[in-house]
Amino acid sequence: MSQALKPAPAGAPAEASNRVSLGLSNRLLARPEIGALVAAVVIFIFFLIVAPAFRSAPSFFTVLYQSSTIGIVAVGVGMLMIGGEFDLSAGVLVTAGGLFNALFCYNLGINLWVGAILSLVFCLAVGFLNGYLVMRTGIPSFLITLGTFFVLQGANLGVTKIVTGSVSSQNINQMDGYASLNWIFAHVFQIGPVQLSITVIWWLAFAVLSAYVLQRTRIGNWIYAVGGSAPSARAVGVPVKRVKIGLFMTVAFLGWFTGMHYLYNFNVLQAGNGVGNEFLYIIAAVVGGTLMTGGYGNSLGVAIGAFIFGMTSLCIVYAGWDPNWFRAFLGVMLLLAVLVNLYIKKLSTIRKVG
Amino acid sequence: MTDTLQEHADPTLAKGESLVQMIDVGKTYGAIRALKGINLTVNAGEVTCVLGDNGAGKSTLIKIIAGLHPHNEGQLLVDGEPRSFASPRESLAAGIATVYQDLAVVPLMEVWRNFFLGSEMTGSKFPLSGLKTKDMKRIADEELRKMGIVVKDIDQPIGELSGGQRQCVAIARAVYFGARVLILDEPTAALGVKQSGVVLKYTAAARDAGLGVVFITHNPHHAYLVGNHFIILKLGQAVLDKHRSDVGLDELTRQMAGGDELAELSHELQR
Numbered sequence: 001m002s003q004a005l006k007p008a009p010a011g012a013p014a015e016a017s018n019r020v021s022l023g024l025s026n027r028l029l030a031r032p033e034i035g036a037l038v039a040a041v042v043i044f045i046f047f048l049i050v051a052p053a054f055r056s057a058p059s060f061f062t063v064l065y066q067s068s069t070i071g072i073v074a075v076g077v078g079m080l081m082i083g084g085e086f087d088l089s090a091g092v093l094v095t096a097g098g099l100f101n102a103l104f105c106y107n108l109g110i111n112l113w114v115g116a117i118l119s120l121v122f123c124l125a126v127g128f129l130n131g132y133l134v135m136r137t138g139i140p141s142f143l144i145t146l147g148t149f150f151v152l153q154g155a156n157l158g159v160t161k162i163v164t165g166s167v168s169s170q171n172i173n174q175m176d177g178y179a180s181l182n183w184i185f186a187h188v189f190q191i192g193p194v195q196l197s198i199t200v201i202w203w204l205a206f207a208v209l210s211a212y213v214l215q216r217t218r219i220g221n222w223i224y225a226v227g228g229s230a231p232s233a234r235a236v237g238v239p240v241k242r243v244k245i246g247l248f249m250t251v252a253f254l255g256w257f258t259g260m261h262y263l264y265n266f267n268v269l270q271a272g273n274g275v276g277n278e279f280l281y282i283i284a285a286v287v288g289g290t291l292m293t294g295g296y297g298n299s300l301g302v303a304i305g306a307f308i309f310g311m312t313s314l315c316i317v318y319a320g321w322d323p324n325w326f327r328a329f330l331g332v333m334l335l336l337a338v339l340v341n342l343y344i345k346k347l348s349t350i351r352k353v354g
Numbered sequence: 355m356t357d358t359l360q361e362h363a364d365p366t367l368a369k370g371e372s373l374v375q376m377i378d379v380g381k382t383y384g385a386i387r388a389l390k391g392i393n394l395t396v397n398a399g400e401v402t403c404v405l406g407d408n409g410a411g412k413s414t415l416i417k418i419i420a421g422l423h424p425h426n427e428g429q430l431l432v433d434g435e436p437r438s439f440a441s442p443r444e445s446l447a448a449g450i451a452t453v454y455q456d457l458a459v460v461p462l463m464e465v466w467r468n469f470f471l472g473s474e475m476t477g478s479k480f481p482l483s484g485l486k487t488k489d490m491k492r493i494a495d496e497e498l499r500k501m502g503i504v505v506k507d508i509d510q511p512i513g514e515l516s517g518g519q520r521q522c523v524a525i526a527r528a529v530y531f532g533a534r535v536l537i538l539d540e541p542t543a544a545l546g547v548k549q550s551g552v553v554l555k556y557t558a559a560a561r562d563a564g565l566g567v568v569f570i571t572h573n574p575h576h577a578y579l580v581g582n583h584f585i586i587l588k589l590g591q592a593v594l595d596k597h598r599s600d601v602g603l604d605e606l607t608r609q610m611a612g613g614d615e616l617a618e619l620s621h622e623l624q625r
Contacts, residue, residue: 217484218476218481219481221463221471236446237442239441
């Protein structure tokens with residue numbers, strides 16, 4: 001091989017002269033979760049002042065529990081949105097997963113563990129189908145999962161009515177396997193005056209795992225890439241389809257998990273539940289700094305987004321206001337979050353030349 | 355920079371060995387014919403230049419080699435074996451790295467993450483094993499410095515860099531990971547004179563390190579500086595296919611400028 005190499009191009013200048021270094025405040029502002037963090041602190045202080053009932057450890061842990069019921073699925077929805085897709089079927093899939101377990105085991109008299117595992121397989125299959133259809137057809141995930149949403153919503157009610165004759169599942173608390181499943185999905189630790197629900201621990205564990213995956217693993221790199229620019233990602237060898245289908249299945253897994261919690265917490269499920277929750281997951285992700293267009297966001301932000309949800313939904317009650325105002329408040333939060341995100345995206349993509 | 359090329363070039367490459375060969379390759383998109391009857395050989399240690407106007411089929415040609423979409427006529431031989439790449443991953447695995455004009459980088463991701471995208475360094479093969487972030491940042495910074503790019507912060511989103519710098523990151527990445535064949539899709543189109551010079555030197559260095567290079571451009575001057583073999587495409591077909599010894603810059607420029615059509619046009623426009 002030729003060894004007579006041409007000289008290398010002239011060395012780089014030691015310092016790039018046309019760049020300005022960003023101050024600490026700008027760097028902080030460019031973090032996805034900072035808007036949500038500021039909002040969470042402001043709302044927290046606000047409710048401490050106006051809602052005396054909020055000023056106690058037990059109510060704080062109730063808020064954490066409320067946050068975890070949305071937060072667990074929001075972990076997955078946030079990752080999916082970073083990957084550039086939506087899932088509108090996540091809310092009803094939670095109910096479908098729980099109903100599948102309850103109806104199957106009660107009516108066939110089988111150990112609840114069998115139903116729980118089959119329900120997991122069913123949920124993952126729905127997630128796979130969502131992802132496969134989106135990748136195969138190129139139709140936006142908004143439409144595909146809207147379809148799945150209606151199918152599941154109808155099937156939840158229809159199947160439950162056929163099997164039980166009513167719109168709720170039968171009580172499963174006398175069946176084999178109930179005690180262990182109840183402990184895993186719905187145990188409550190009594191620590192002094194406070195009640196710590198096991199779902200809070202699960203929520204934090206999933207959030208930490210998601211943060212690790214997104215920031216520190218190859219798969220996380222791929223998730224940001226397929227959301228930021230799928231054609232570019234594909235061109236450098238990222239398996240775009242597998243990553244996106246995997247994300248849909250992650251959402252489905254967390255949906256199943258939450259469905260198990262509702263089932264083993266209340267023992268009975270209403271077949272019409274879950275409708276509308278898909279938007280709460282998306283709001284948690286967006287308020288937490290996730291870009292609707294994909295490629296930007298992080299798991300801490302999504303967790304803060306879910307916490308804001310839990311705090312406001314309960315504190316409006318603690319403050320003695322009409323709870324109907326809660327949705328209006330969520331809408332305002334969403335609009336503010338979108339504006340902040342837009343500003344941040346500009347901040348991080350505009351070239352800053354001094 | 356040349357040491358990078360030497361380090362990463364496949365040591366088994368022998369100068370003049372045929373790496374990629376296209377025999378009578380054609381491509382249709384539905385009823386639209388993008389390419390027809392293309393014969394092209396990429397030899398180790400040589401630069402094959404593909405020239406042509408917008409829409410001539412240059413991008414389609416390289417997308418076939420890069421695995422973005424398969425050809426549907428003729429044969430594509432890679433290291434003598436007939437292949438049809440179903441994805442860029444397969445093409446990369448065969449040692450073919452491509453720098454695309456339009457799909458170079460993911461703007462919102464950090465410079466170092468872009469550099470290693472698709473070829474990340476991890477602790478083990480376990481899917482969730484940690485990235486070697488420190489090593490990746492250090493290597494990305496070193497490789498970019500070798501190309502004459504100093505980024506203020508290797509953690510900044512690549513969207514903050516200028517178009518030329520982004521292109522250089524993409525080229526540095528392709529050189530770092532492409533062991534055998536390097537495809538450059540109009541690498542100088544968006545660049546200034548100085549950065550074009552850097553890219554051309556890099557192209558020559560890749561050639562001298564024994565890589566096979568495919569250089570796509572519509573600038574015959576740039577092509578003639580580095581090329582060994584020239585192909586001019588027009589409406590999906592090769593209208594010129596000559597070795598450097600058989601063709602001069604004048605003829606290339608004349609062909610690229612429209613050749614006979616231009617002569618006709620100037621005749622028509624003469625008053």
